[in-house]
Amino acid sequence: MMKVERAYKPEFEKYVPLEEWLETPREAREEMAECIVLRRDNLLLFSEEMLDLARWLTWETQTADIEKESATGLKYASKMYAAFFECAREPRKTSTFNIYDLPEVSWNGLGLLESGRIYPGQWFDAYFLAVITRDTDSMNTLGTFPVEIMRQSATTTDEVVYSLVEVFQSYHHREKDFPVKLNQTMKALLADGDDWSLDIGMGYLETFAALTTNAGFDFNEVLAKNLQCQEQYWMREKGQDIVPVCSFIPLQLLGMACMWHDCGNEVSVESDSLPRFLIDGRYFK
Incomplete structure (x- = not known):
């Protein structure tokens, strides 16, 4: 472990x-x-x-x-x-x-x-919370939510972040072009180059690639690395005077650990940020 x-x-x-x-x-x-x-x-x-x-x-x-x-x-x-x-x-x-x-x-x-x-x-929080709680209905609701509607919101973000939503939705629907979208979005995050893209966005996709592809990543090693990387990001982002509460349970990484477990694999990363009872879904049967 x-x-x-x-x-x-x-x-x-x-x-x-x-x-x-x-x-x-x-x-x-x-x-x-x-x-x-x-x-x-x-x-x-x-x-x-x-x-x-x-x-x-x-x-x-x-x-x-x-x-x-x-x-x-x-x-x-x-x-x-x-x-x-x-x-x-x-x-x-x-x-x-x-x-x-x-x-x-x-x-x-x-x-x-x-x-x-x-x-x-x-959306990232909502979708992966549904994954963690094994809430299939909510996953399907969010998996079909149009990204074009998000683009109409007064809160806007870089285009690559919308692409990230599309990657997860593509996998949700088991679309054939999922690997292409995954690779394209990884490249776009690297090109974007800001701290969120490199530490958070790439952390999502590196872990998701280890979960969903045969690209040669070790899922548990990638999960452990990004767990630490994302905590450091939120500590820097919040500064010394604000508690980085969202790092206490990183929903996206925990959700992927739940998916890994539900596929019959061992999650060998032990962390208080990845509660074992949520990974094994014992209260969501």
């Missing part, structure tokens, strides 16, 4: 205790049933809070109760993320969502693109 230690170490005793970091997302979880009916954007708000909850819970002692709390929050988040994107597919259409035991809600997508709420970064 390859043990990957996290470089970032929160000083809970010196600064903010772990219980305080957990307080807000736990309160959000308690308020979901009441507040999901109030406004459409709570679908996104609660998704993000449940991600924060799972990420901070990686610093707790991993008991069965903690694991179940994390997994349950992620299950709700997966459905809510997918519902939020579905609203934007046909903005004028009202869609009805039944998310587990939450009240039924009906929302349209008016204003989502104009306010910049739909963009590739959100």
